[in-house]
Amino acid sequence: MKEHTRFLQLNEFGGLEMLQARYHRQRFSRHVHETFCVGVIEDGAQRFYRSGAEHVAPKGDIILVNADEVHTGSSELATGWAYRAIYPHPELFRSLSRDVRQVDGQVPWFPEAVLHDPGLAEQLLMTFKLLAQPDNALLKETLLLSSLNWLMLRHSRTRGQAGRLPPAAQRVQRVRQLIDDCPEQDLSLSTLAATAGLSPWHFLRQFKASTGMPPHAYLVQARLRKAKALLLSGQSISSVSTLCGFTDQSHLHRHFKNAFGFTPGEFVRGVA
Secondary structure (H helix, E strand, O other): OOOEEEEEEEHHHOOEEEEEEEEOOOOEEEEOOOOOEEEEEEEEEEEEEEOOEEEEEEOOOEEEEOOOOOEEEEEOOOOOEEEEEEEOOHHHHHHHHHHHOOOOOOOOEOOOOEEOOHHHHHHHHHHHHHHOOOOOHHHHHHHHHHHHHHHHHHHOEOOOOOOOOOHHHHHHHHHHHHHHHOOOOOOOHHHHHHHHOOOHHHHHHHHHHHHOOOHHHHHHHHHHHHHHHHHHOOOOHHHHHHHOOOOOHHHHHHHHHHHHOOOHHHHHHHHO
16 A cells, blocks of 8 residues: 655745645654644544553544654554644644633643544544645635634643652753754763763653653654754755764654654655
8 A cells, every 4th residue: 555645834824734644554653743733534543652542543533642742653454544634833822822711822731632523523624625725825724723723622621830840850851951952962871861960770761751752762853853944944855964963864764754754855845
């Protein structure tokens, strides 16, 4: 069964990313997005990890991943799965919340990974299909905002305010900042543990408990975030692989596809 993807970045909506894909063998590695993922299964069924558990989304259901939430993805069926998804930035939800809930706005939290809401799923699919077509800017924006507002009002929760981080978590946060600032560096475990002021073994346990992934996987995600930013700025794929600390272009290609479901070349074509 042939796999195909279509990636688009919609500049008229602040660079909103959208993906239409059919997968059979694709297995998404553990990864995170700075954005939310809102998708609808068009065919087959998807299995994915989110919020510490495995979930299955059949045809017609909505899949939800919160921003910065570790997740995976693969087919639940031998025939694969097809879906459409958008990746709205938290600030888009905050602006909607500001309009309908409170003056300062609030980024929502979606506790359920899979929603069975046929009416909303149908509206989302209609919105996704229209967004992929030219023109009709007013109708597109109206459908997009109304769909996300409906989703937020019906299915989001207010996430509890985080208290002061315990000392170990504060130390891990310093390491995360170091990785985010310099993802291209060949950082060693001893360097990261020393930055946190922890033994290497204790640091590994604390880092995974805090982020949901080990340091080497988090480093790959930071490199991929930088790679997307550089590709958007017009850098070539070959130069981006070097600037982001990947061994070569094929190394970047493999991690990019495993995390996002499309290649750097498909990403660039979708932005153009």
